[in-house]
Amino acid sequence: MDEETRPPEQPDAGSAVCARCGTVAHGDAAPLTWLRSVEDGQRLLFCENCARLHIRAIESRLDSLWW
Template identity: 75%
Template sequence: MDEETHPPEQPAEGSAEGSTVCARCGTVAEGDTVPVTWLSAVEDGRRLHFCESCARLHIRAIESRLDSLWW
């Protein structure tokens, strides 16, 4: 496969401090809980979190139930 078709490397769900990180852009959530405006999804058995900006940008793909690698 081409490198273009591979999903971007996704950071770990949380950093050492236990904060939540967006699996798409790497934005770190403030506080120790996932903000209610963030999207949560399970892909390949892993729970991923997406910030409000990424969720809004890709809402059509999300509603179509496409894995994030297709966004």
């Protein structure tokens, strides 16, 4: 029963990379200012700058889905 102890998706441990611009966060975890998003079961990270753009994109996408 030890086969499923690992998470299904495990990006490179030790570094957080922005999924949009490729910025690499220093340290072992993404800064609190980074946006965490889950899309299609994949965990994505967005740096501060991209988070703003990404949030707007999400909002507009949700907006259009509502119509």
